[in-house]
Amino acid sequence: MAEHVNPLRDPTDRRLPRIAGPCSLILFGVTGDLAKKKLIPAVYDLANRGLLPPGFALVGFARADFKDSSFADMIKQAAQDGARTPWSETVWKQLAAGIRFVPGEFDDDDAWDRLADTMKDLDEQQGTGGNHAFYLSIPPGLFPVVVSQIKKHGLAESSKGWRRVVIEKPFGHDLASAVELNRMVGDVFSRESVFRIDHYLGKETVQNILAFRFANGMFEPIWNNHYVDHVQITMAEDIGIGSRAGYYDSIGAARDVIQNHLLQLMALIAMEEPVSFNASSLRLEKQKILANARPPARMDLHTAQAQYVAGWAGGEKVRGYLEEDGVHEDSRAETYAAIRVDVSTRRWAGVPFYLRTGKRLGRRVTEVAVVFKRAPHQPFNKNDVEELGQNALVMRIQPDEGVTLRFGAKVPGTTMEIRDVNMDFAYGGAFVESSPEAYERLILDVLLGDPPLFPQHEEVELSWKILDPVIAHWKQDKDIDTYQAGTWGPPSADAMMARDGRTWRRP
Template sequence: MEKNIDPCIIIIFGATGDLTNRKLLPALYKLEFESLLHKESKIIAFARKSKDNEQFRKESLKAIKNFSKFKVNNEVWKRLSNKIVYHQSEFQDIKGYNKLKNLIKKICSKSSGKCNRIFYLAAPPSFFEVIINNLKKSGLAISEKSWSRVVFEKPFGHDLKSAKKLNKAIKKAFKENEIYRIDHYLGKELVQNLLVLRFANSIFDPIWNKKYIDHVQITVAEDLGVETRGNYYDKSGALKDIIQNHMMQLIVLTAMEPPVSLDADDVREEKVKVLRSIRAFTLKEVSKIAVRGQYGSGTINNKRVKAYREEDKIEKNSNTETFAALKLNIDNWRWLNVPFYLRTGKRLKERVAEINIVFKQNPGILFNEHVKNIEPNMLIVRIQPEEGISLQFSAKIPGKKMIVDNVRMDFCHECKFGPNTPDAYERLLYDVMIGDQTLFTSWDMVEHSWKIVDKISKAWKNGKVTSYNAGSWGPKEADVLIEKDKRKWYKPQKSIYSTLLQNSTTQ
C-alpha cells in the first residue's frame, strides 16, 4: 500500500463492540505499524459505557493482543494509543454529537488545518438511521475545505424496502461518493486477485465463457454455528447474511466483463450489469432453483455439537435457514446456459470458501477405458482458509498401463508472498482514507441483489425448513438441486501446500 495519506479523524460508532475489538483495532494497529496512519490523525471511540481514555486504551491493547496476527510492538502501540480518544454518548442523544463537534474542532485547531472525517458505523444496524440523522442535525456531516466519508457495516437493510429507506436517509446527509458500504469479502486478497487472474492472463481470457465453461460452483462454508450472534442471525439466515452480499460479489467478479479502467465507477458499472442479467424467476419457480436447510445436532472435528434450535438466543421452533443453495443463470452473451451454483451454510463439514470454474469435458473416445474417477478440468480459486489457485487436469499414472487420473497444479499465496498479507479490514480502512471506493458496494449493487434475495425470501416465508446433520455438506435437497442437471458438488480439497504451511507454523 502507498503512503500518500491525508490526516483524518476516524470516529468509530460502537467502539466497544465485537467488530471493533476483533477487526478494526487490529487493522488500525497494523496501519500504524506500516506508518499508514498520518501522524496528525486521531481515532475517536464513540460508545455508551462510561469510561476514560486510559481505560479504553487499556482495553484496546488487550483486544489487539488477542486478535492481531502480530506481536505488539511497544513503540507502535504508544504511537497508536496517543491517537485514541474515548467519547461517551448514546447514539440517540443529540447533545453527544454537539460535544463530539467541539471535540473535533479542538483536535483540528491543533493540527495543520485539515479536518477530514471518517464516520465508521460499527453499530447495530437499527441505529444507522439515528446516527446519520444526528450527524446531519449537528452539522457534523458537512465539511468545509476538508472531506468527510461515512462507512457502513453490513447488513445494509434487511430487505429492499428497508435498504431503500436507509439509503434515502443517508443521501440527505452524504453524497454517493462519500458513502462506503463495506463487504469485507472485497478486501480479501484472493477476491481482488480474481480480476488479475481473469484479465491479466492471456491463457484464461479466451476460455472464460460458455464455449468452454460448463458451470461455476461457489461454496462459502463454515464449521462454526451461530456462536454469540443468535439474536441477529435468527432474524437474518444464510440467504441474507451471506448470499445477498458476499456471494453476489463473488458471482459478479467471476462473471463481469472487463471494465474500461480500474476506477471505482468503471468497475462498479460492469458489476451491476451482471446482476441485471441474472435470469428472472417467479415465486413458483423458487423451489426449482433454491434449497434451504437448518442444522440439527451432529459431530464436527470429533466433537458433538448441538442443533441450531438448541443454541443460545434462538427460537425453539425457529424456521430460519442456516444453509442455502441456489442455481442462478446469467442471461448474457458470455454466460448463456452456464449455471452458477451457490451454497453456503453453518456447521458444515469444514470452513472453506472457494470458486470452482468447471470446464467442459473432452469427448472421452481415447481414454474412456483408462480413466480412474476422472473429473473435468477445473480452476479453483481458494479464498479461505489457505488462499490460492489450483488448476486441475488429467495426467497419466506412472506405470506400464495407460491409466488417467486427476492432478492439480497449486499456487499457494502464503508460500509465495509470506504471511504478511493485509487483513481485509486493513485494506478497506486504508481505501477509505485515500478515498478509493472500488472495493465498496455501490447502491445499484445493493438494490439489485436485494431484488433477487427478496423474491426467494418471500417464497420461503411459508413452508418448513429441512434439517441437516451438523458436520455434513448440507441437506440432501442441495445434492438433488445439482444432480438433476447431471452435475455434482466437488468436495473442497486442500492444496499440497496446506500441510507444509501447517507444519511450518507448528514448528
C-alpha cells in the same frame, strides 16, 4: 522479514506506500466484537506499517463510561490481542496521543454536542484538518438514529476537509429497506462520501480474481459458455452461530452471505474486462452482471434452505440450531442456503452459477470453482477414463489461499488409465510479502477516499432483486429441511444439483 514489507503500495508507484493524510476515524459500536477483533487491530497494523500519519485520531462513541485513559487501555488490549504485526511501544504511543472517547446514547443530543467539540479539538490539537470518517459498526436498526443525529448536529458538513461514512453489511434486509437506507444516507452524505463495507472485497485473494482473469492470456479465451459447464461459489463455516442468535435469527444465511459476499464474487467472475480499474469502470461491469442475473424460474427445484441439527464437529458433539442459546424454538431462519443463478449475457447464457453457504458444515472454506465441459471427443476406452472427472479451476479465498487447476493425467504403467490430478499455487509459498488483513485495506481506502472495493447502492439494490424472490418463496414453505452438523448440507441441496445432472464439489 515479511512483516516489514509493505503490501499496501501506491498503485502509481509500487515502491511508495499509500499513506493517509491527517484525519480521524470515529467508531460507533467501539466496544463490540467487530471493533475489538477486526477494526482496532487493523488500525494498529496500519500505524505499525507507517501508513497512518502523526495527525491521526481514533474516537470511540459508546454508552460505556470510560475515561480517555481507560478507553486507551481497552484499545491497547484489543490491538495487542488481534494485531498481525509485531508490537511496538513507539507506534502505540503515537497512536495513543490521538485516542479520544465520547460517552453517551445515540439519541442523547448532549453526547453529540460533546462529539462535535471533540472533533473541533482534534482539528486544533491533533491537526486532523476537518477530515473525519464515521464508522457505523452497529446493528442495522441503529443506522437511522445515528445518521439523523449526524445530520442534525451538522457533522456531515465542513468548511474544510472531508466527511465520510462507513456502513457495515447488511445493507437493509430486502430491496425496499435497502432503497430506504440508501435514500436516508444519501440525504446526509454525498454519493462519493458513502463507503459500504463488504470485507470480502478487501481480501487479497478476491482481488486476485481480477489479476488472474485480465493479466493472463491463457484463461480468458475459455472463460465463456463454449467451455465452462457451470460455476460453484461456496462459503462454508464449521462453526455454529455462537453468540449471534439475536442477529442471525432475524437474518438467516442467504441475507447474511449470499446477498453480498457471494453475489459480489459471482460478479467478479462473470464481468467483462473493464476499461480501467478505477471505481466507476469496475462498478459498471459488475452492475451489468447483476442487472442480467436471474433467480431460478422454479424456486422449488433450484433453491435449498435448511437448519443444522445436532451432530459432530471437530470431534465434538455439538448442538443443533434450535438448541443454541437465544434461538426461538420455532425459528425458521436458515443456517444453510443454496440457489442457482443464471446470467443472461452472450458470454454466460446457459451456464448456471450455484451459490451456497452454511454454518456447521464439514470444514471452513470459501472458494470459487469454475468447472469446464468435458472434451467433445475422448479416444479412450470407457475403462480408461472412469476415474476422470471434469477439468476445474478452483480459486481458494480462505483458508489455504491459492489456485488449483484440476486436469486429467495418465497413471504410470502399461495401460492408458487417466485420473484427475491437481496443479496447485499457494500464496504463502509464492510471495514473501505479508498479506494485509481485509479491514486494513478497506480502512486505508476509506481514509484515502479510494472507492474501487466498495459497492455503490445500485449493486446493493440489484443484489436484493435477485434474492428477494427466493426469500419470498421460502416463506411460503411450511417445513424447513435439516442437516447434521459436520456434514455438507441437506438432501434438498444435493437434489437441486442432481436435477441438473451435477454434484456439489467436496472442498
